[in-house]
Amino acid sequence: MTPPPRFIPDRLQSRAARALRSWETILVAVAIAIFITNSFMSPFFLNAWNLSDATFNFTEKAMIAFAMAMLIIAGEIDLSVASIIALASTAMGLAMQAGAGVPVLVLAGMGTGLICGAVNGFLVAGLGLPSIVVTIGTLSLFRGIAFIVLGDKAFTGYPPEFAFFGQGYVWWVFSFELVLFAVLAVIYWVLLHRTSFGRAVYAIGNNATAAQFSGIRVARVRFILFLMTGLMSGIAAVCLTSRLGSTRPSIATGWELEVVTMVVLGGVSILGGAGSIPGVVLAAFIMGMVTFGFGLLNVPGIVMSIFLGVLLISVIALPRLFRRG
Amino acid sequence: MPPVLSLRGISKSFPGVKALQDVQLDLYQGQVTALIGENGAGKSTIVKVLTGIYQPDAGTITLDGKSVRFPTAQSATRAGVTAIHQETVLFDELSVAENIWLGHAPRTRLGLLDWRSIREGARRLLAEIGSDLDPDQRLGDLGIASKHLVAIARALSTDARVVILDEPTAALSHKEIHELYDLVETLKAKGKAILFISHKFDEIYHIADRYTVFRDGQFVGEGAISDVTEGQLVHMMVGRSVDQIFPSRARNIGDPVLTVAGYNHPTEFADIGFTLHRGEILGFYGLVGAGRSELMQALFGITRPSKGAVRIGADIRVIRSTHDAIAAGIVYVPEDRGKQGAIRALPIFQNITLPSLSRTSRAGFLRLAREFKLARDYTQRLDLRAAALDQELGLLSGGNQQKVVIAKWLAMRPRVIILDEPTKGIDIGSKAAVHEFMAELAAEGLAVIMVSSEIPEVLGMSDRVIVMREGRIIDEVTGERMTPETLVRAAAGISEAA
Numbered sequence: 001m002t003p004p005p006r007f008i009p010d011r012l013q014s015r016a017a018r019a020l021r022s023w024e025t026i027l028v029a030v031a032i033a034i035f036i037t038n039s040f041m042s043p044f045f046l047n048a049w050n051l052s053d054a055t056f057n058f059t060e061k062a063m064i065a066f067a068m069a070m071l072i073i074a075g076e077i078d079l080s081v082a083s084i085i086a087l088a089s090t091a092m093g094l095a096m097q098a099g100a101g102v103p104v105l106v107l108a109g110m111g112t113g114l115i116c117g118a119v120n121g122f123l124v125a126g127l128g129l130p131s132i133v134v135t136i137g138t139l140s141l142f143r144g145i146a147f148i149v150l151g152d153k154a155f156t157g158y159p160p161e162f163a164f165f166g167q168g169y170v171w172w173v174f175s176f177e178l179v180l181f182a183v184l185a186v187i188y189w190v191l192l193h194r195t196s197f198g199r200a201v202y203a204i205g206n207n208a209t210a211a212q213f214s215g216i217r218v219a220r221v222r223f224i225l226f227l228m229t230g231l232m233s234g235i236a237a238v239c240l241t242s243r244l245g246s247t248r249p250s251i252a253t254g255w256e257l258e259v260v261t262m263v264v265l266g267g268v269s270i271l272g273g274a275g276s277i278p279g280v281v282l283a284a285f286i287m288g289m290v291t292f293g294f295g296l297l298n299v300p301g302i303v304m305s306i307f308l309g310v311l312l313i314s315v316i317a318l319p320r321l322f323r324r325g
Numbered sequence: 326m327p328p329v330l331s332l333r334g335i336s337k338s339f340p341g342v343k344a345l346q347d348v349q350l351d352l353y354q355g356q357v358t359a360l361i362g363e364n365g366a367g368k369s370t371i372v373k374v375l376t377g378i379y380q381p382d383a384g385t386i387t388l389d390g391k392s393v394r395f396p397t398a399q400s401a402t403r404a405g406v407t408a409i410h411q412e413t414v415l416f417d418e419l420s421v422a423e424n425i426w427l428g429h430a431p432r433t434r435l436g437l438l439d440w441r442s443i444r445e446g447a448r449r450l451l452a453e454i455g456s457d458l459d460p461d462q463r464l465g466d467l468g469i470a471s472k473h474l475v476a477i478a479r480a481l482s483t484d485a486r487v488v489i490l491d492e493p494t495a496a497l498s499h500k501e502i503h504e505l506y507d508l509v510e511t512l513k514a515k516g517k518a519i520l521f522i523s524h525k526f527d528e529i530y531h532i533a534d535r536y537t538v539f540r541d542g543q544f545v546g547e548g549a550i551s552d553v554t555e556g557q558l559v560h561m562m563v564g565r566s567v568d569q570i571f572p573s574r575a576r577n578i579g580d581p582v583l584t585v586a587g588y589n590h591p592t593e594f595a596d597i598g599f600t601l602h603r604g605e606i607l608g609f610y611g612l613v614g615a616g617r618s619e620l621m622q623a624l625f626g627i628t629r630p631s632k633g634a635v636r637i638g639a640d641i642r643v644i645r646s647t648h649d650a651i652a653a654g655i656v657y658v659p660e661d662r663g664k665q666g667a668i669r670a671l672p673i674f675q676n677i678t679l680p681s682l683s684r685t686s687r688a689g690f691l692r693l694a695r696e697f698k699l700a701r702d703y704t705q706r707l708d709l710r711a712a713a714l715d716q717e718l719g720l721l722s723g724g725n726q727q728k729v730v731i732a733k734w735l736a737m738r739p740r741v742i743i744l745d746e747p748t749k750g751i752d753i754g755s756k757a758a759v760h761e762f763m764a765e766l767a768a769e770g771l772a773v774i775m776v777s778s779e780i781p782e783v784l785g786m787s788d789r790v791i792v793m794r795e796g797r798i799i800d801e802v803t804g805e806r807m808t809p810e811t812l813v814r815a816a817a818g819i820s821e822a823a
Contacts, residue, residue: 006705006708006709006710007705008701008704008705008709008711008712008713008714009712009713009714010674010697010701010713010714010715011713011714011715012712012713012715012716190690194690194691195686195689195690195691196682196683196686196689196690196691197689198691199675199679199682199691200679200682202671202675203668203671203675203679206668206669206670206671207664207667207668207669207670209664209665210664210665210666210667210668211668211679212627212647213625213627213647213657213659213665213666214647214668214679214680214733215647215648215650215651215679215680216647216648216679216680217646217648273670274670
């Protein structure tokens with residue numbers, strides 16, 4: 001009596017067709033264009049060691065950007081990440097003065113990051129406060145503590161073995177930081193795109209109420225995401241402190257905005273619900289190459305920040321202009 | 326008399342869908358035209374074309390004999406076409422008067438807002454439709470019925486010639502619906518041309534002068550409502566005759582599944598106790614605000630009761646979160662599909678598998694092939710109409726979105742399913758499908774709770790009906806007492822002897 005049910009195909013267009021029209025494709029094109037421009041502008045650009053050096057200006061920020069991307073996709077934000085670096089680095093300095101070895105130093109940095117993340121997570125997920133207000137507050141709070149501890153002094157004299165995290169090479173031109181960046185990129189790609197946790201992040205970012213009505217433990221996911229940005233800031237603090245060989249309370253000032261820029265440039269919707277890890281990886285490379293290229297040409301830093309600002313706005317505005325046409 | 330507004334040959338396509346194909350629609354001065362069609366017939370699309378939100382791919386719009394175009398929503402309003410939607414698009418934080426005049430408020434000679442005229446004008450417009458709402462009241466403090474009044478006053482303030490009422494009664498109680506009928510009469514008397522969209526035939530026959538039927542994006546027929554029977558309209562809508570009779574089923578009621586005792590909430594409900602059995606459909610009837618949805622949401626772990634126990638099978642379960650409820654085998658299809666049920670920007674299959682991910686994934690890692698299979702199994706069972714399973718849910722019609730939300734929960738294989746107004750705002754075809762499906766589920770041994778404000782549905786589907794009023798269970802109706810009169814009297818608090 002009833003006709004057989006209609007067959008509904010899995011996909012309307014193949015994954016390849018969809019990928020070709022994605023944001024990431026635009027970013028690849030931008031990255032290639034910048035790469036080619038740079039290699040014509042400076043004879044020093046196409047040099048393996050120079051390129052390797054250049055990766056240091058984005059690897060630490062990109063580590064945080066992976067966790068930040070997931071947080072922003074879930075509809076939250078953490079503006080305290082740079083201050084967490086300052087506090088974690090200070091904790092490492094204190095541990096060093098107490099005579100701690102390298103493993104303890106690393107644990108101190110990561111542990112401080114986790115604790116800071118837990119504070120943010122409790123205030124946002126536990127008490128239901130808006131994350132932008134909470135993390136502006138902890139932005140001042142965490143760095144404030146670092147200033148109280150250090151004043152205008154600095155911690156120096158980290159043990160030589162500690163330098164490996166920020167200055168060491170795993171193989172040939174591949175630094176420890178670059179390898180860590182690559183490993184973390186894969187881990188975060190899997191986490192966001194291939195696990196049920198990642199699916200929950202998208203669901204919460206698109207409609208937190210419906211996600212809750214579907215049995216997702218929304219507060220728990222949010223808390224974990226804040227723990228993750230805290231932990232990644234702690235890891236970045238280990239790398240950065242090791243690279244600089246010292247801790248000052250002003251360390252990593254302003255990084256939170258560069259991290260958010262990287263995430264948004266990578267195609268993550270600032271309103272939540274959409275974005276990808278490959279996009280953030282590409283954005284990291286683009287920002288790194290622009291910084292490096294301008295550095296080779298002796299362009300002042302302020303011009304660089306103007307360029308990045310224009311790049312960010314145009315990359316976001318162009319697709320919208322085209323779609324309207 | 327020529328029509329005030331006339332649409333001819335209107336077509337509109339979206340990727341993969343022809344939403345409208347060469348349709349026509351005429352609206353006449355002082356008359357109500359009912360637009361009838363199943364979900365997905367193109368009713369919402371034509372409303373969006375009329376109000377300047379969509380641009381048609383082809384066709385003409387004629388207003389008072391002149392060809393017009395509505396490139397923006399403002400241009401439609403300026404031309405005198407205004408729409409009142411099922412979920413009113415007004416601003417909760419603004420006052421009644423500000424909502425009425427927003428965008429075209431009277432100004433003083435200096436160009437500043439003329440607050441006196443705004444208030445007085447608002448009061449006058451509200452009085453015209455027989456309302457004494459305070460113009461200074463914050464809109465968010467009003468009920469839906471009062472918000473409709475404000476929306477209609479707003480329509481009058483723009484001197485609208487054409488008023489579109491898009492399922493205005495969907496969220497109204499019985500009494501409020503009758504007030505709305507009076508209002509429509511007022512608008513007719515003022516010579517407005519009215520387009521009335523509804524799924525309820527009693528309303529259409531009560532209020533409409535003319536009808537136009539769409540089916541699958543195409544025009545099927547039009548005429549005077551007095552010349553057509555309900556059966557003929559249904560036939561036009563679905564292209565086949567649909568039995569409006571509810572599915573008959575063998576009553577096979579088993580052991581108790583869910584027992585609720587002494588359930589209390591600080592503000593929403595008190596002293597709730599009932600038992601639900603395997604294979605049973607238990608109806609919950611009451612007026613809007615009787616506490617039915619709040620009770621169901623407490624059972625589902627959204628709100629916390631202050632006191633009381635829930636027993637599932639033989640175990641007492643404490644439900645603190647939706648996660649606990651789902652683990653206990655209770656699932657809930659919410660009334661507010663847009664906010665609570667559907668994640669519109671996610672693909673269909675991801676909506677369906679969201680609560681089932683622990684089953685389709687392995688150690689937390691997704692297995693897409695399994696997700697697609699699970700989604701396909703349940704969407705086919707519900708006869709979903711979609712181009713692909715990775716389509717965004719938001720692209721489907723309301724009825725099909727509801728099917729996805731129901732499929733999401735069936736895929737969990739629950740013990741108790743709570744359906745809150747499951748057929749609200751969906752067409753007859755989808756409605757019959759949902760009803761048939763509920764009967765099937767009960768026959769398979771699932772325990773079903775159905776919250777509904779539609780008396781025919783409650784009586785037609787339920788084995789037993791619990792009536793709630795002001796947060797309390799006031800009657801349990803079975804057997805021969807299951808009549809419309811009993812339910813209405815109980816819900817309204819009229820004693821049976823009176």
